[in-house]
Amino acid sequence: MVGVGAREAIVADRRITGLSHEVIAALVTEVGPVWQARHEARLSDRPHRRAIGAGARYKLVFVDRLLATLAHVRHGVTHDVLAC
Numbered sequence: 001m002v003g004v005g006a007r008e009a010i011v012a013d014r015r016i017t018g019l020s021h022e023v024i025a026a027l028v029t030e031v032g033p034v035w036q037a038r039h040e041a042r043l044s045d046r047p048h049r050r051a052i053g054a055g056a057r058y059k060l061v062f063v064d065r066l067l068a069t070l071a072h073v074r075h076g077v078t079h080d081v082l083a084c
Contacts, residue, residue, distance in 0.1 A: 010067050017070040024066070030060050 011021045018025075060068065068082050 007018065007063065010071070016074070017067065017068065018074045024070075027066060028063055031066070035062055 010016050011024055012034060017024065071077065074080060
């Protein structure tokens with residue numbers, strides 16, 4: 001997971017995402033609930049071999065995924081660069 005300080009630095013530096021922090025906050029507010037609902041629906045639709053909620057957790061929360069996507073779209077960087 002991205003540290004809070006790193007996340008704030010990414011949001012504050014417009015060169016990384018190309019968007020202001022107000023626009024990023026609006027995206028989180030608008031897209032976040034839709035992503036969460038789709039994620040939960042996808043989990044409930046497939047057959048389970050384990051109890052719901054068991055297994056590995058995502059390493060990136062939604063906000064971190066959004067920031068990585070914005071950086072990828074803006075700069076076309078590889079997944080290896082995003083991982084760093």
